[in-house]
Amino acid sequence: MVNLEWYRTFKAIYETGTLTQASKILLISQPNVSQHLSFLEAHIGKKLFERKPRRMVPTDYGKLFYAQLISPLEGLERLESEFRYTRDSDIPLTCIGVSTDYYNIRIASKASSAPANLVFEFDDPPVLKDNLIQGNLNFLISDYCGHEKNICYEEILSTEEILVASSTVDTSALDMIPSSAEHDMEHWLLRQNWYAYSSDLILIKNFWQENFKKRPNIKPNLIIPDFHALINTLSEGNGLAIVPDYIAREYLRENKIKQICKNLKRNSGKLYLAYHKNVVTTEQIEMIQQIVR
Secondary structure (H helix, E strand, C coil), rough: CHHHHHHHHHHHHHHHHHHHHHHHCCCCCHHHHHHHHHHHHHCCCCCCCCEECCEEEEEEEHHHHHHHHHHHHHHHHHHHHHHHCCCCCCCCCEEEEECCHHCCCCCCHHCCCCCEEEEECCCCCHHHHHHHCCCCCEEEEEECCCCCCEEEEEEEEEEEEEEEECCCCCCHHHHCCCCCCCCHHHHHHHCCCCCEECCHHHHHHHHHHHHHHCCCCCCCCCCCCCHHHHHHHHCCCCCCEEEEHHHHHHHHHCEECCCCCCCCCCCEEEEEEEEEECCCCHHHHHHHHHCCC
16 A cells, blocks of 8 residues: 555655755655655656756656646645644534524524534434434534433523514404413414424424314415524514524514414423533533533
8 A cells, every 4th residue: 555655755856856855845854755755666666756966857757647646635635734723722623413593593603713623513303313322423402302321411491482473464353362262362373374394383283282282274385494594484474483482582572573372382392412421522511511502
């Protein structure tokens, strides 16, 4: 197998023209430079340079070899430099699985100031969970809390699923319905346009089961599997949706949408920070705790 250092030595000799200058660039002795070149020539069975008194002159094959080698070798050197890059920190590269919604709300403004290199992965929750358990992620932020060996779970946020509506939705008739008249309230809700986060309508079904003890007879007008996109569409449209309160908070504050039926029951949940205690360092844990809270 060819030693990558032989290629680097060849490149340095070709570009500097002498063994002495190549040794200075590579920070190795001149005899080692000469040895690398001899090994490479013996391996490929071709002479790469003519040894002149004051200069190493590439042969025709040496020129062809350089032309073929330079692009992939420089690509490898760029890759190496990227992975060796640090931010003056001993904290290792840290991989984090998280939803785009939580990232945009809680992490985006802090990520660039983190004292380490971070890699974020956005994928379906089951995929991210499996990646954590298999050791492909250092941390996971999700609503999943299991009992796997050596996986630690820390609660970082309590959430509620709230019912919101476009600002254009006329809720005057809804406001006149007494809280005890559940049938009338359900009838009003069923007549509205609905926007859903997923095709299984899980958030809407949970809300309906909690308040009306049945499945909803709803066919959503839109299904948008991203809460920010869903709420943005809602703010420009005319409909209802069930969304997590921490994502809707800023939109409510700016009156882009409005919360309705506040007297109805709301499903609650929690988000957890999960990590393998035998894989991550204390410094990584403290850094991520600062970022995600």
